[in-house]
Amino acid sequence: xxxxxxxxxxxxxxxxxxxxxxxxxxxxxxxxxxxxxxxxxxxxxxxxxxxxxxxxxxxxxxxxxxxxxxxxxxxxxxxxxxxxxxxxxxxxxxxxxxxxxxxxxxxxxxxxxxxxxxxxxxxxxxxxxxxxxxxxxxxxxxxxxxxxxxxxxxxxxxxxxxxxxxxxxxxxxxxxxxxxxxxxxxxxxxxxxxxxxxxxxxxxxxxxxxxxxxxxxxxxxxxxxxxxxxxxxxxxxxxxxxxxxxxxxxxxxxxxxxxxxxxxxxxxxxxxxxxxxxxxxxxxxxxxxxxxxxxxxxxxxxxxxxxxxxxxxxxxxxxxxxxxxxxxxxxxxxxxxxxxxxxxxxxxxxxxxxxxxxxxxxxxxxxxxxxxxxxxxxxxxxxxxxxxx
Numbered sequence: 254x255x256x257x258x259x260x261x262x263x264x265x266x267x268x269x270x271x272x273x274x275x276x277x278x279x280x281x282x283x284x285x286x287x288x289x290x291x292x293x294x295x296x297x298x299x300x301x302x303x304x305x306x307x308x309x310x311x312x313x314x315x316x317x318x319x320x321x322x323x324x325x326x327x328x329x330x331x332x333x334x335x336x337x338x339x340x341x342x343x344x345x346x347x348x349x350x351x352x353x354x355x356x357x358x359x360x361x362x363x364x365x366x367x368x369x370x371x372x373x374x375x376x377x378x379x380x381x382x383x384x385x386x387x388x389x390x391x392x393x394x395x396x397x398x399x400x401x402x403x404x405x406x407x408x409x410x411x412x413x414x415x416x417x418x419x420x421x422x423x424x425x426x427x428x429x430x431x432x433x434x435x436x437x438x439x440x441x442x443x444x445x446x447x448x449x450x451x452x453x454x455x456x457x458x459x460x461x462x463x464x465x466x467x468x469x470x471x472x473x474x475x476x477x478x479x480x481x482x483x484x485x486x487x488x489x490x491x492x493x494x495x496x497x498x499x500x501x502x503x504x505x506x507x508x509x510x511x512x513x514x515x516x517x518x519x520x521x522x523x524x525x526x527x528x529x530x531x532x533x534x535x536x537x538x539x540x541x542x543x544x545x546x547x548x549x550x551x552x553x554x555x556x557x558x559x560x561x562x563x564x565x566x567x568x569x570x571x572x573x574x575x576x577x578x579x580x581x582x583x584x585x586x587x588x589x590x591x592x593x594x595x596x597x598x599x600x601x602x603x604x605x606x607x608x609x610x611x612x613x614x615x616x617x618x619x620x621x622x623x624x625x626x627x628x629x630x631x632x633x634x635x636x637x638x639x640x641x642x
Contacts, residue, residue, distance in 0.1 A: 310640075310641050311584075317615075317640075318597050319598050320602075320603055320634060321635055323351045323630070324630045330609075330620060332618075333375075347369060350363065366387065373416075376420040377420070381399070382400075382424065384397040384417035385416075386416045395417040395437075399424075410430065410431055414430070421465070425437075427462070436470060446472060447496050451478050453478060457479065459488075467514060472490045473488065473512045473521075475487055475508040486498045487501065502523075506524045507523035507534065509536070511560055512560075515562045518560040519536040520536070533546075547583055547590065549570070551579065552570045552581070554570070556568050559608070559611050563613070569581065581593075581605070582594075583608065601624065603632075605632075606621060618633055619634055620632070
């Protein structure tokens with residue numbers, strides 16, 4: 254089925270929410286399976302020119318973003334973007350680095366691995382090192398790669414699956430393995446995270462999903478004291494003993510998916526007292542705020558997937574519709590949530606189904622469909638303007 258897209262001003266205002274208003278400032282072509290062209294070997298340099306933008310309001314039709322195509326109509330998913338503006342993404346089951354228009358570098362080739370070994374990238378550090386999952390025989394193993402150390406297998410038990418889910422600027426990697434979470438270095442030095450309060454050590458499970466980027470090693474994720482009970486709680490861990498469970502208003506399930514670089518905001522998804530459906534939430538301190546779904550028929554669940562230091566949140570809402578697009582990427586600034594379709598300079602040509610990452614300078618990694626296409630492909634949304642105070 255193909256769809257014809259035309260954006261509508263999907264707006265959701267959250268009364269009394271604690272998020273900050275303010276401008277944000279910080280931060281295609283042929284596939285090269287043999288490593289691709291890079292600046293080092295004479296290829297084009299990374300594309301990351303930054304010009305001081307104009308100022309615009311966060312409102313429908315503001316034309317805030319241009320769409321940067323990353324995989325040229327191939328089914329793909331973006332993972333992360335580094336300080337040079339290079340995007341790490343998965344395309345048709347393989348992992349690549351997008352260095353600029355028409356330049357895709359195979360991460361298998363970059364790391365000296367057999368074709369198809371690098372399964373997924375979890376995060377990229379400022380020095381260009383990255384962590385994720387790789388295939389090892391029939392198992393997935395956590396790994397980290399850097400120019401200095403090469404590819405390092407972080408798995409401690411070859412009979413268990415493991416995955417790296419985040420990497421900090423100091424090289425600390427978040428790893429989940431055998432029902433437990435830990436912090437590891439390329440030297441394989443390991444620090445186990447604690448267990449949730451009142452944990453049954455036999456049935457407890459901890460899944461760590463993100464780490465702050467300010468050097469404090471604060472980690473967020475989800476855990477259960479006893480998986481047989483079906484209760485999962487979002488947590489934050491700061492290196493002192495047990496995990497601290499985040500407030501959940503009495504709901505049975507919650508997941509913290511991301512934490513801002515400064516540690517002030519945590520976002521994710523949670524059920525409620527009245528429904529098992531998981532919907533977007535944001536935590537700040539001991540407060541939880543629920544982010545209602547976009548006012549679109551048949552949307553049923555959603556998640557906030559990332560947040561920057563200014564409290565700008567991105568995510569996706571979805572549902573079981575078979576009559577049209579059943580997923581919408583969104584952005585929330587202050588107390589206002591908008592479908593990203595309404596913020597595109599060429600919104601009629603694209604439908605954003607999910608937003609994955611947001612940087613401090615408002616670049617957004619997302620999954621989108623072209624008008625008339627069923628293919629969901631990785632894109633980077635480049636801001637044309639800064640948000641008004």
